[in-house]
Amino acid sequence: MQFQLTTDFISQIEQLISVKDGKGLQELLHELHFADVAEILEELNSDDATYLIKLLESEITSEALMELDDDVREKILSRLSPKEIAEELQEMDTDDAADIVAELDDEIQQEVIEKIEDDLLAADIVELLNYDEDTAGALMAKELVKVKETWTVAGCVREMRRQAKNVTRVHSIYVTDKDGKLKGRLSLKDLLTAPEKAHISEVYIPKVDYVTVNTENEEVARIMHKYDLEAIPVIDEEGVLLGRITIDDIMDFIKDEAEKDYQMAAGISGDVEADDSIWQLTRARLPWLVLGLFGGLGSVYIMQGFEEALTQYPILFFFTPLIAAMAGNVGVQSSAIIVQGLANDNVKGSLFNRLIKEVGLALINGLALGLLVILFGTIVGQDQLVSITIAVSMLSVIIVAALVGTFVPIVLDKRGIDPAIATGPFITTSNDIFGIFLFFWISKIILHF
Amino acid sequence: MQFQLTTDFISQIEQLISVKDGKGLQELLHELHFADVAEILEELNSDDATYLIKLLESEITSEALMELDDDVREKILSRLSPKEIAEELQEMDTDDAADIVAELDDEIQQEVIEKIEDDLLAADIVELLNYDEDTAGALMAKELVKVKETWTVAGCVREMRRQAKNVTRVHSIYVTDKDGKLKGRLSLKDLLTAPEKAHISEVYIPKVDYVTVNTENEEVARIMHKYDLEAIPVIDEEGVLLGRITIDDIMDFIKDEAEKDYQMAAGISGDVEADDSIWQLTRARLPWLVLGLFGGLGSVYIMQGFEEALTQYPILFFFTPLIAAMAGNVGVQSSAIIVQGLANDNVKGSLFNRLIKEVGLALINGLALGLLVILFGTIVGQDQLVSITIAVSMLSVIIVAALVGTFVPIVLDKRGIDPAIATGPFITTSNDIFGIFLFFWISKIILHF
CATH class of the missing domain: 3.10.580.10 (CBS-domain)
Incomplete structure (x- = not known):
C-alpha cells in the first residue's frame, strides 16, 4: 500500500518536466498523497519543483509545501509570484498559512496578503502574525x-x-x-x-x-x-x-524540542540537518569546538604548573586523557538525567536530598572504577602508591563532575535559562579543566612532588 | 483553571488516609481529573496510594494507574488482589489492559484474566498479549x-x-x-x-x-x-x-524513543529517570564509565609507547586532553547528525558524496582550530615547529574522528543495529584512543623523537 519513492520514478518525472509534458505529469501524480508529493519535491531541483507546484492542484501542493524542509520551501516560494503564493495560502489552514507568510521577506508579506481573495482568511493571518512566537496564539488555527x-x-x-x-x-x-x-x-x-x-x-x-x-x-x-x-x-x-x-502541531513541537536538546548535548547549535550545507554545519559546530579548544589550552596551562612531576611521576601525564574522559562522561550523564527530568517535570524533592543521592552515586561508581585502576596497576606492576593516588584523585574528580553536572542545569533552570545548553561541550569542557587540576593537585598532596 | 499540586494538599490527603476518612477523601478528590489523581498517587507512599486506589471509582483509578511511573504502578499492583486488578482492567481500553497484564508476574497473569467478568475483554487481552512487543499488534487497541x-x-x-x-x-x-x-x-x-x-x-x-x-x-x-x-x-x-x-500511543512511543536516544548519547542505558534508585542509576551508568576507563587505560598504554618524547617534547603530553576532547567532540557531533538523519530518513545521496562532505567539513573546522593553536603557540612563545606539529596532527585527528563518527552509525544501521548506540561514550572512547595514537605518531614523524 505504501508509496515507495524510487530513483527511476524521479528520473521519469524529471524527463516529463524537461519536455514540459504537464498532462503526463498530472496523470502520473494525481493519485498521490500530498506527503508523497512533498518527498518528490525534495528530490527535484528548485526549478523543476516550482514547475510541479504551479502545475498540480493547489489543494495538494499547499499541503505538500507544508511538509517540505524549510530551505527547500524557501527556494520554491522565492520563485512564485505573490499571487501564486496567495493561491496556495487560500487552500491552507490558517495556522499553516500564517507560518508561511511569516517566513516570507517583509517586503512581499504585505503584497501576498493583499492578493488573498478570502478577506476572512487574510484577517485571520494578520491576527495570527501578531502573537508572540512560542505562544499558543502563534501556534493555534482559527478553524474550529x-x-x-x-x-x-x-x-x-x-x-x-x-x-x-x-x-x-x-x-x-x-x-x-x-x-x-x-x-x-x-x-x-x-x-x-x-x-x-x-x-x-x-x-x-x-x-x-x-x-x-x-x-x-x-x-x-x-x-x-x-x-x-x-x-x-x-x-x-x-x-x-x-x-x-x-495534537499534530504539538507533536511537531515536541519532536523539534527533543531534536534540539539532543543536538545541543552533542555540541551542535541551530537546528541543522545532515543534508544542510557545509557552511551551515560549520556555523553550528565550530563554536563548540572552539570552546573545547580553549578548554584544552586551559588544561595545557594547568599541567605546565605541575611540570615538576614530569621527572618523578611521568605516568601521571599518561593518565590525563582517562581523567578528562571520566570527568566528561560523568558530567554528561548527570546533566542528561537532570535536563530530561526538568523537561518532564519529575525532578522533585529537596536540593539536599539530590546532593546526597548524587554524591552516593558518584561514590559507588568512583569506588568501582578506582578498584579497577588499582587492579590494572597491580597487573602491569605499577608503583602501588601511584595506583592508589590515581584511584583516589579519580574518585574525587568523579564526585565533583557529578555535582557540576547536576547542579549547573538546576541553577540555569531556576534562572530561566534553558538547561539543555549545560549538557554536552559546556559541561565536558569545564569538567575537563576542573578534573585535571583536581587530579594533579591531589596527586601532589599524596606524592609530594 | 489548572490543578496545582501543593504539599499542603498532599498532607491533607495523608491526614485523611491515616484516619481512614474515606468519605472525606472522596469529597476532596471527586472533581479531579485522572491525570491529577495520578500526580497525587506518585507523591504518596505505596500503602497510602493503594488505599486511595481501592477507595476511588475504578473509572478514575484505572486511567490514573496508566499515567503512573512503571515502578510506582508495580508497587501498587503488587498490593492488589487479582480480583481488584481485574476490576481496574474492566474500565480500561484493551491496549492499556493488555499492557498492565503484561507487566504482572507470570503466575498471577492467568489468575487476573480469569477474574475478568467481561469475556470479550479477557479474550481481547489474551489476543493482544500474543503479538510481538514493538509491533503494531502489541500497540493497537481492539476498540473501534x-x-x-x-x-x-x-x-x-x-x-x-x-x-x-x-x-x-x-x-x-x-x-x-x-x-x-x-x-x-x-x-x-x-x-x-x-x-x-x-x-x-x-x-x-x-x-x-x-x-x-x-x-x-x-x-x-x-x-x-x-x-x-x-x-x-x-x-x-x-x-x-x-x-x-x-496518535497518543504513538506520541508516547516517539517521546520514549527520543529520550532513549538522548540518554544513549549521554552514556546512560536502560531508560532511567532522575528519581530512580541509586542502584538503578548505577546499573545504567557504570558500564559506560567502565568502557571509558578501558579507553583511558588504552591511552596510557599508547603513551607509554611514545615515552621517549618525554625528555625532548614534554609539551606534547600536556596537549593530550585537548586532542582527546577534539576527537571526542567532533565524533559526537558527526554521529549525532547522522543518527538523527537516519531516524528522520533524510540521509540521502551516495556514501561517496557524504565522505567528501564530511572531510570538507572536518578540513574547515580543523584548519580554523589549527590556526588558533598556532596563534596560541606564538603568544606563549612556543617552539614554532611544535605548534605546527600539534596543529597538523590535530587536523588529522579531527578528520579521522569525523569519518568514524559518520560511518560507524551508517554501517550499524545497514546491519540492522540501532545506530544510537554509536553516539556518546562508544564513539568518544574509540576516538580518544585513535586520536591520541594518531597525534603521537604524526608528531614522531615530524619531530623525529
Whole structure:
C-alpha cells in the first residue's frame, strides 16, 4: 500500500518536466498523497519543483509545501509570484498559512496578503502574525466548530454541517455564550447520542481545558500530554474563544524540542540537518569546538604548573586523557538525567536530598572504577602508591563532575535559562579543566612532588 | 483553571488516609481529573496510594494507574488482589489492559484474566498479549467503530451509537466487507453530511492507510507522522480489521524513543529517570564509565609507547586532553547528525558524496582550530615547529574522528543495529584512543623523537 519513492520514478518525472509534458505529469501524480508529493519535491531541483507546484492542484501542493524542509520551501516560494503564493495560502489552514507568510521577506508579506481573495482568511493571518512566537496564539488555527449554548441539538447539527466544511478534523465542538466566551465542549459522539430537541446547554460538558493566547508552547504541550488531549481551545484574556491547537502541531513541537536538546548535548547549535550545507554545519559546530579548544589550552596551562612531576611521576601525564574522559562522561550523564527530568517535570524533592543521592552515586561508581585502576596497576606492576593516588584523585574528580553536572542545569533552570545548553561541550569542557587540576593537585598532596 | 499540586494538599490527603476518612477523601478528590489523581498517587507512599486506589471509582483509578511511573504502578499492583486488578482492567481500553497484564508476574497473569467478568475483554487481552512487543499488534487497541459496506447511513448511525459507547474517541469509522476485511473509512463528518438513505458503499472513502499486526512500531510512527494520521487501522495477513492505533500511543512511543536516544548519547542505558534508585542509576551508568576507563587505560598504554618524547617534547603530553576532547567532540557531533538523519530518513545521496562532505567539513573546522593553536603557540612563545606539529596532527585527528563518527552509525544501521548506540561514550572512547595514537605518531614523524 505504501508509496515507495524510487530513483527511476524521479528520473521519469524529471524527463516529463524537461519536455514540459504537464498532462503526463498530472496523470502520473494525481493519485498521490500530498506527503508523497512533498518527498518528490525534495528530490527535484528548485526549478523543476516550482514547475510541479504551479502545475498540480493547489489543494495538494499547499499541503505538500507544508511538509517540505524549510530551505527547500524557501527556494520554491522565492520563485512564485505573490499571487501564486496567495493561491496556495487560500487552500491552507490558517495556522499553516500564517507560518508561511511569516517566513516570507517583509517586503512581499504585505503584497501576498493583499492578493488573498478570502478577506476572512487574510484577517485571520494578520491576527495570527501578531502573537508572540512560542505562544499558543502563534501556534493555534482559527478553524474550529463552535455552537451557542442556546441552540438545540438539531440546529446545532445543521450549523455544524456548514462549519465543518472548513475544518479538516472535528475534534471537539466548542460551546460559547452569546458573547463568544468559552463555556464548555461537546464531542461529535455526544451530539450523535443526544435527543434532537434538547438544548445544547443541557447536554454540553461545562468542564473544558483551555489555554490563553499568551501561554507558552511548552506549557501547552505539557497540558495536552498530561490530560491526553487531541485539541485544546485557545481564549483571550476575557475568555473569548479565538482558536484551537491540535495534537499534530504539538507533536511537531515536541519532536523539534527533543531534536534540539539532543543536538545541543552533542555540541551542535541551530537546528541543522545532515543534508544542510557545509557552511551551515560549520556555523553550528565550530563554536563548540572552539570552546573545547580553549578548554584544552586551559588544561595545557594547568599541567605546565605541575611540570615538576614530569621527572618523578611521568605516568601521571599518561593518565590525563582517562581523567578528562571520566570527568566528561560523568558530567554528561548527570546533566542528561537532570535536563530530561526538568523537561518532564519529575525532578522533585529537596536540593539536599539530590546532593546526597548524587554524591552516593558518584561514590559507588568512583569506588568501582578506582578498584579497577588499582587492579590494572597491580597487573602491569605499577608503583602501588601511584595506583592508589590515581584511584583516589579519580574518585574525587568523579564526585565533583557529578555535582557540576547536576547542579549547573538546576541553577540555569531556576534562572530561566534553558538547561539543555549545560549538557554536552559546556559541561565536558569545564569538567575537563576542573578534573585535571583536581587530579594533579591531589596527586601532589599524596606524592609530594 | 489548572490543578496545582501543593504539599499542603498532599498532607491533607495523608491526614485523611491515616484516619481512614474515606468519605472525606472522596469529597476532596471527586472533581479531579485522572491525570491529577495520578500526580497525587506518585507523591504518596505505596500503602497510602493503594488505599486511595481501592477507595476511588475504578473509572478514575484505572486511567490514573496508566499515567503512573512503571515502578510506582508495580508497587501498587503488587498490593492488589487479582480480583481488584481485574476490576481496574474492566474500565480500561484493551491496549492499556493488555499492557498492565503484561507487566504482572507470570503466575498471577492467568489468575487476573480469569477474574475478568467481561469475556470479550479477557479474550481481547489474551489476543493482544500474543503479538510481538514493538509491533503494531502489541500497540493497537481492539476498540473501534466499524460498519459494513452494505448498510445505509441511517442504520450506520444507529449501530454507531451502540458501538461508540465503548470507544473513548471516534477518529474514523472503518468500513469492512461481510468477511470483516477492511475496505475503507468514513469520518463522522462525512456521516453527518451524507443523506440518510444512502448506502455506506456509496459514501465511504476507499483509500485508507493501514498497517498489519507485524509492522514495527517505528514504521507505524513514520507512517502516521508522514501522513498526519490521528489513528490507523491494523489488519492481519488476510486483510481482516483487528484493531486501531491512536496518535497518543504513538506520541508516547516517539517521546520514549527520543529520550532513549538522548540518554544513549549521554552514556546512560536502560531508560532511567532522575528519581530512580541509586542502584538503578548505577546499573545504567557504570558500564559506560567502565568502557571509558578501558579507553583511558588504552591511552596510557599508547603513551607509554611514545615515552621517549618525554625528555625532548614534554609539551606534547600536556596537549593530550585537548586532542582527546577534539576527537571526542567532533565524533559526537558527526554521529549525532547522522543518527538523527537516519531516524528522520533524510540521509540521502551516495556514501561517496557524504565522505567528501564530511572531510570538507572536518578540513574547515580543523584548519580554523589549527590556526588558533598556532596563534596560541606564538603568544606563549612556543617552539614554532611544535605548534605546527600539534596543529597538523590535530587536523588529522579531527578528520579521522569525523569519518568514524559518520560511518560507524551508517554501517550499524545497514546491519540492522540501532545506530544510537554509536553516539556518546562508544564513539568518544574509540576516538580518544585513535586520536591520541594518531597525534603521537604524526608528531614522531615530524619531530623525529
